[in-house]
Amino acid sequence: MMPTWTTACPDWQDRIIDGRPLISFPPLFPDEAQSSLDIYNELLVVDAPGSPKMGDVSRQWITDFVSSIFGAYDPESGRRLITEFFLLISKKNSKSTSAAGIMLTALIRNWRMSAEFLIIAPTIEIANNSFYPARDMVRNDEDLSAILHVQEHYRTITHRGTGATLKVIAADNEAVSGKKATGVLVDELWLFGKKPNAENMLREATGGLASRPEGFTIFLSTQSDDAPAGVFKQKLDYARGVRDGRIDDNRFLPVIYEFPDSVVKLDGKDTQRNLDQIVLRIKEDDLFHVTNPNLGASVDPSFLTRELQKAENDGPESLCGFLAKHLNVEIGLNLRSTRWTGADFWLKCSGTVSLEDIISRCEVIVVGIDGGGLDDMLGLAVIGREPETRKWLLWTHAWVHPIALERRKSESGRYRDFQRDGDLTIVDDIGQDVFQAGELIQQCEDSGLLDRIGVDPAGIGDIIDELESRGIGNDRIVGVPQGWRMTGAIKTTERRLAEGTVEHGGQSLMAWCAGNAKVEPKGNAVVITKQAAGTGKIDPLMATFNAVALMAMNPEARGGPSVYETRGVLSV
Numbered sequence: 001m002m003p004t005w006t007t008a009c010p011d012w013q014d015r016i017i018d019g020r021p022l023i024s025f026p027p028l029f030p031d032e033a034q035s036s037l038d039i040y041n042e043l044l045v046v047d048a049p050g051s052p053k054m055g056d057v058s059r060q061w062i063t064d065f066v067s068s069i070f071g072a073y074d075p076e077s078g079r080r081l082i083t084e085f086f087l088l089i090s091k092k093n094s095k096s097t098s099a100a101g102i103m104l105t106a107l108i109r110n111w112r113m114s115a116e117f118l119i120i121a122p123t124i125e126i127a128n129n130s131f132y133p134a135r136d137m138v139r140n141d142e143d144l145s146a147i148l149h150v151q152e153h154y155r156t157i158t159h160r161g162t163g164a165t166l167k168v169i170a171a172d173n174e175a176v177s178g179k180k181a182t183g184v185l186v187d188e189l190w191l192f193g194k195k196p197n198a199e200n201m202l203r204e205a206t207g208g209l210a211s212r213p214e215g216f217t218i219f220l221s222t223q224s225d226d227a228p229a230g231v232f233k234q235k236l237d238y239a240r241g242v243r244d245g246r247i248d249d250n251r252f253l254p255v256i257y258e259f260p261d262s263v264v265k266l267d268g269k270d271t272q273r274n275l276d277q278i279v280l281r282i283k284e285d286d287l288f289h290v291t292n293p294n295l296g297a298s299v300d301p302s303f304l305t306r307e308l309q310k311a312e313n314d315g316p317e318s319l320c321g322f323l324a325k326h327l328n329v330e331i332g333l334n335l336r337s338t339r340w341t342g343a344d345f346w347l348k349c350s351g352t353v354s355l356e357d358i359i360s361r362c363e364v365i366v367v368g369i370d371g372g373g374l375d376d377m378l379g380l381a382v383i384g385r386e387p388e389t390r391k392w393l394l395w396t397h398a399w400v401h402p403i404a405l406e407r408r409k410s411e412s413g414r415y416r417d418f419q420r421d422g423d424l425t426i427v428d429d430i431g432q433d434v435f436q437a438g439e440l441i442q443q444c445e446d447s448g449l450l451d452r453i454g455v456d457p458a459g460i461g462d463i464i465d466e467l468e469s470r471g472i473g474n475d476r477i478v479g480v481p482q483g484w485r486m487t488g489a490i491k492t493t494e495r496r497l498a499e500g501t502v503e504h505g506g507q508s509l510m511a512w513c514a515g516n517a518k519v520e521p522k523g524n525a526v527v528i529t530k531q532a533a534g535t536g537k538i539d540p541l542m543a544t545f546n547a548v549a550l551m552a553m554n555p556e557a558r559g560g561p562s563v564y565e566t567r568g569v570l571s572v
Contacts, residue, residue: 013260027071036070046136180208193232196409230413340517350506358384368547371539379540399433454546484525
């Protein structure tokens with residue numbers, strides 16, 4: 001009789017605080033699970049004192065995970081009923097050693113002749129982290145050495161009887177193309193999220209499962225030290241959806257060690273204070289175990305306590321890094337030491353603002369535009385002012401040409417994420433970005449609320465031509481001073497964010513741009529530049545400053561008296 005099950009775990013928040021299992025169902029085929037677990041438990045952890053067996057040092061959480069993988073195999077039909085597994089866990093919880101043990105067990109239990117098993121890592125160093133434990137497990141066990149042959153130079157272990165292989169490879173398209181793997185384990189998925197074409201590469205690596213019903217894919221990762229992106233973000237979002245019961249997929253098993261919202265939820269204060277509150281809650285309630293199920297085994301509690309203390313003293317950037325890697329706290333934006341002050345308050349001003357909201361709720365609208373080079377973003381920002389609250393509502397959009405994805409390969413996965421969110425358009429033809437920006441500005445104009453459009457005076461010819469073709473003349477297009485002369489707009493934006501009198505759409509694109517912004521003092525003024533030349537973009541943020549420069553002049557509704565010429569904003 002076919003078993004019935006669900007991989008959802010809707011009560012995970014209570015379970016994880018209590019230290020209870022996150023897999024809510026027993027192995028589908030207990031005999032298969034136990035047979036494989038018997039092998040896994042006999043493997044040696046050579047680099048641990050006394051070279052203990054895995055069964056002697058593995059805690060319940062990992063044996064449950066192993067049992068679920070192998071216990072999903074139906075020996076009668078030769079089909080694995082759960083085929084995809086996702087484990088998110090903090091650093092130093094024996095992830096790589098466990099990966100080696102799981103894949104060795106799969107190699108030993110496998111019946112298919114000449115089968116391929118792969119461990120795919122983003123770098124050679126990470127690949128070695130999984131290969132060396134597997135190599136040592138074989139070489140230090142006479143029985144395993146008799147049936148398995150290690151070729152260290154190729155990071156390959158071959159089963160002498162079946163000819164099946166376990167290969168540990170550093171990822172690139174050529175390394176995985178043409179593979180017909182029966183089992184694939186992907187280590188440190190968060191780093192793949194920063195690689196161009198990672199999604200296609202992993203699809204190539206796992207393509208062989210289509211003809212291998214007993215096959216499986218395992219994704220292992222710690223949290224990203226930056227906002228999740230690319231294939232990592234896709235898998236993490238999907239895994240959370242399955243775990244929470246929002247997505248019905250009982251062939252996908254998510255095991256996610258992260259804090260519940262009650263611990264890490266923002267409470268409306270600035271980012272630094274939220275970080276402090278997260279740390280305080282973890283300390284007061286002694287919650288290090290939540291994302292470290294191996295606490296007291298492979299994870300030393302005193303090490304975590306000391307490293308946390310050091311990170312707190314070193315500032316937000318260091319603290320965010322510690323929280324991401326050792327406590328799996330998802331970081332919404334970068335908080336580097338040279339960061340723009342407004343980034344500290346950005347997340348707390350998130351809402352659900354759309355362009356339609358601005359048009360329906362506001363009495364006046366201004367638009368800012370920035371960028372637009374072939375390998376750059378064109379950013380558009382729309383700010384509206386509510387009549388009663390005087391609150392500013394902000395919505396942004398951006399455009400890039402495909403050449404930008406080619407020249408910024410490290411960010412191409414993130415760009416695709418923004419595209420899926422609907423906040424970034426990747427255009428095919430030159431001029432398409434300017435035309436679409438014009439369409440959005442026309443929508444604001446047709447509402448009768450648009451006052452003026454603020455732009456960088458350099459390189460705006462195409463924008464002017466587009467707007468003039470729509471009947472919006474030069475007198476409505478304002479050249480906003482750039483560089484140190486933008487200090488007023490920058491400071492106004494910071495104050496508004498700190499006061500909570502700006503509400504934006506919570507777009508990941510803008511959180512990324514805000515985190516990319518770097519402050520450079522220029523005498524008594526400041527200049528906003530990019531943290532990293534050529535990679536992290538800030539054009540939509542600069543467009544926002546252009547719009548702020550206009551809204552700060554407190555414009556009347558369209559048709560009212562102009563204030564720009566008399567208050568220092570230059571007209572084109």
